[in-house]
Amino acid sequence: MPEQHIVLRHRAIPHLDRLDVYVANGGYVQLKRAVTSMTPAEVIDLVKQSGLRGRGGAGFPTGLKWSFVPAGIDKPRYVVVNNDESEPGTFKDHEITLSNPHQFIEGAAIAAYAIGARDVYIYSRGEFWDEMVHLKACIAEARAAGHLGQNLFGTDYGVEVHVTPGAGAYICGEETALLNSLEGELGQPRLKPPFPAVAGLYACPTVVNNTETLANVPQIMERGPEWYKAIGTEKSPGTKIISVSGHVARPGNYEVPLGTPFAEVLALAGGVWQGRAMKALLPAGASAPVIPAETAMGMNCDWESVAATGSILGSASFIVLDETTDMAWVAYKTVRFFQHESCGKCSPCREGTFWMKKILTRVVHGEATAADIPLLGDVVRQIDSKCFCPLGEFALSAPRSTLAQFEGDYLGHVGAPRP
Amino acid sequence: MPDPAAVPPALPPADRLQRAFAAEIAAAVAKYPAGRQASAVLDLLYLAQAAYGRITTEAIEEVAAVLEMDPTQVRGVVGFYSLFKEEPHGRFVIHYCTDLPCALRGADAFLPRVCRAFGVPGPGETSPDGLFSVEEAMCLAACDRAPMMQVNLSYFHDLTDERLDGIVAALKAKAAAGEAVGPPFGFGSVRGVAEGVPSVEAPS
Numbered sequence: 310m311p312e313q314h315i316v317l318r319h320r321a322i323p324h325l326d327r328l329d330v331y332v333a334n335g336g337y338v339q340l341k342r343a344v345t346s347m348t349p350a351e352v353i354d355l356v357k358q359s360g361l362r363g364r365g366g367a368g369f370p371t372g373l374k375w376s377f378v379p380a381g382i383d384k385p386r387y388v389v390v391n392n393d394e395s396e397p398g399t400f401k402d403h404e405i406t407l408s409n410p411h412q413f414i415e416g417a418a419i420a421a422y423a424i425g426a427r428d429v430y431i432y433s434r435g436e437f438w439d440e441m442v443h444l445k446a447c448i449a450e451a452r453a454a455g456h457l458g459q460n461l462f463g464t465d466y467g468v469e470v471h472v473t474p475g476a477g478a479y480i481c482g483e484e485t486a487l488l489n490s491l492e493g494e495l496g497q498p499r500l501k502p503p504f505p506a507v508a509g510l511y512a513c514p515t516v517v518n519n520t521e522t523l524a525n526v527p528q529i530m531e532r533g534p535e536w537y538k539a540i541g542t543e544k545s546p547g548t549k550i551i552s553v554s555g556h557v558a559r560p561g562n563y564e565v566p567l568g569t570p571f572a573e574v575l576a577l578a579g580g581v582w583q584g585r586a587m588k589a590l591l592p593a594g595a596s597a598p599v600i601p602a603e604t605a606m607g608m609n610c611d612w613e614s615v616a617a618t619g620s621i622l623g624s625a626s627f628i629v630l631d632e633t634t635d636m637a638w639v640a641y642k643t644v645r646f647f648q649h650e651s652c653g654k655c656s657p658c659r660e661g662t663f664w665m666k667k668i669l670t671r672v673v674h675g676e677a678t679a680a681d682i683p684l685l686g687d688v689v690r691q692i693d694s695k696c697f698c699p700l701g702e703f704a705l706s707a708p709r710s711t712l713a714q715f716e717g718d719y720l721g722h723v724g725a726p727r728p
Numbered sequence: 729m730p731d732p733a734a735v736p737p738a739l740p741p742a743d744r745l746q747r748a749f750a751a752e753i754a755a756a757v758a759k760y761p762a763g764r765q766a767s768a769v770l771d772l773l774y775l776a777q778a779a780y781g782r783i784t785t786e787a788i789e790e791v792a793a794v795l796e797m798d799p800t801q802v803r804g805v806v807g808f809y810s811l812f813k814e815e816p817h818g819r820f821v822i823h824y825c826t827d828l829p830c831a832l833r834g835a836d837a838f839l840p841r842v843c844r845a846f847g848v849p850g851p852g853e854t855s856p857d858g859l860f861s862v863e864e865a866m867c868l869a870a871c872d873r874a875p876m877m878q879v880n881l882s883y884f885h886d887l888t889d890e891r892l893d894g895i896v897a898a899l900k901a902k903a904a905a906g907e908a909v910g911p912p913f914g915f916g917s918v919r920g921v922a923e924g925v926p927s928v929e930a931p932s
């Protein structure tokens with residue numbers, strides 16, 4: 310199965326980041342169509358029919374999320390674009406922001422019209438500094454050309470798109486932490502419910518969507534929900550950008566229909582590098598349980614098929630590990646990340662990631678004893694299901710799954726005989 | 729972009745941010761609804777970092793005063809995020825990624841060479857000439873181009889010894905020419921600083 314570029318259209322259309330090129334290729338026509346000839350409910354229905362699901366990790370149906378915004382509340386509504394992209398191994402929103410920015414800006418404006426919002430905030434990780442400069446210029450140009458702003462297309466509807474920076478905190482990708490960050494609070498998660506659709510930014514109804522999710526919307530409107538639904542699988546329609554990193558010949562973003570066999574994605578990325586065999590796959594960055602090579606090679610890439618292996622698709626950042634990889638070291642690297650990024654709000658995560666890192670540091674430096682391995686398992690069990698937000702649980706994925714499936718890699722570090 | 733170094737030292741410290749970036753402050757606050765100016769705290773902290781060189785007590789107090797926030801809350805925000813620097817650092821801050829995907833492609837092994845190229849004893853330190861600070865970073869969303877780094881938040885990918893040398897030379901030349909690069913973060917962009925080593929991928 311070849312790649313299919315619905316979001317990465319710039320691969321075939323040079324300079325699609327330029328407004329003139331974007332407009333020459335159908336740009337902002339769908340926003341105009343929505344605002345001038347459709348009701349908000351019709352837009353939501355169209356997105357619902359397409360089956361589009363969120364690309365930020367959870368795969369929640371996008372049209373359904375938009376429909377949760379309560380009608381008849383006399384409060385402002387907001388659309389927040391989650392452009393925080395900080396999961397290790399994920400670099401798709403980065404490419405979209407650089408090379409096809411207008412498509413997700415248009416998608417965000419369509420979402421705003423659909424839920425009755427007049428302000429869109431694009432929350433980008435602070436490290437995307439030059440990218441945000443580019444983004445602001447794109448927005449200003451689109452606004453000057455009458456594609457955004459007040460009295461849009463001669464109607465009394467108006468939408469302003471703002472760019473706001475994060476400042477280096479992975480947890481701010483979690484939507485409620487993001488909203489706190491956007492309000493000038495510490496970027497720590499909130500209790501759910503209430504969900505953002507009911508009480509989000511400034512306690513007002515808010516839709517938070519990922520950059521890639523929104524970039525799909527203009528194409529869905531242009532080509533129709535039936536066209537979109539026919540791509541991918543029944544439960545996971547459309548394409549997904551898979552960020553392939555690690556031990557492959559050609560790391561990069563590959564946009565394929567959902568349900569594409571993993572073996573084909575691996576082939577697109579040039580296969581395992583240096584003629585080696587694959588040992589395992591981390592399908593969702595640092596956050597997912599590891600999948601052994603044999604299982605991965607028989608797996609399709611959609612939410613249901615990856616879940617069936619006991620792991621998660623998440624935002625589809627595939628980290629490929631070759632046969633030489635030390636899985637205890639992999640667990641160390643992921644835990645080091647989560648310990649650094651734990652927001653400190655709850656003690657199981659704050660303390661637990663600290664202890665796991667301590668033990669794993671001993672393991673990879675050859676200073677651990679055989680007792681450290683069951684100790685790591687104990688710490689994992691103690692944190693399990695006790696964390697306030699998913700980050701704490703994500704931190705357990707690599708240690709737990711590598712302990713279960715690659716215990717020999719740990720034993721090798723403590724001088725114990727391999728089983 | 730006003731050169732922060734050009735702000736006269738005689739100014740009362742509590743004005744540095746507002747003197748340097750009045751228009752930028754107004755634009756940042758205007759993004760948010762009336763009464764929600766605290767939302768602009770991250771925008772303003774970047775500006776304050778540029779105006780003061782780093783996040784000092786005065787910087788925190790001025791941001792708090794402008795946004796009508798409690799300085800304790802602003803201090804909390806500063807401590808929460810990794811891009812606000814309270815300690816002195818070099819003119820160029822290098823964030824070199826050693827997270828898992830980059831490490832799988834040799835980033836850990838390359839780290840000593842990065843430190844050597846910048847004349848820094850090790851990660852977390854600053855070169856004796858005060859030009860470069862090298863820090864290890866978590867994933868920077870460019871794992872397909874490892875080894876990679878950011879210099880003052882501009883991307884440099886696919887590092888080799890040769891490319892590193894070119895980048896270091898270009899940065900040194902920029903500093904020696906007295907060019908206003910501004911302090912790191914936000915206003916220290918060095919995008920495209922070295923000929924032939926684009927920092928940000930040119931949009932295709």
Ligand SMILES: Cc1cc2nc3c(=O)[nH]c(=O)nc-3n(C[C@H](O)[C@H](O)[C@H](O)COP(=O)(O)O)c2cc1C
Binds near residue numbers: 479522
């Ligand atoms: C720890 C954590 C980090 C997350 N990071 C991101 C992120 O960087 N980008 C993103 O779009 N979603 C991220 N999410 C998911 C968001 O909470 C949210 O589900 C998503 O932005 C919704 O958009 P979607 O429905 O379009 O996927 C993260 C979730 C968690 C728990």
Ligand code: SF4
Binds near residue numbers: 652656658698699702
């Ligand atoms: S689980 Fe971790 S990241 Fe989530 S709230 Fe608790 S401390 Fe913060």
Ligand code: FES
Binds near residue numbers: 397826828870
């Ligand atoms: S791991 Fe280095 S950029 Fe992602």
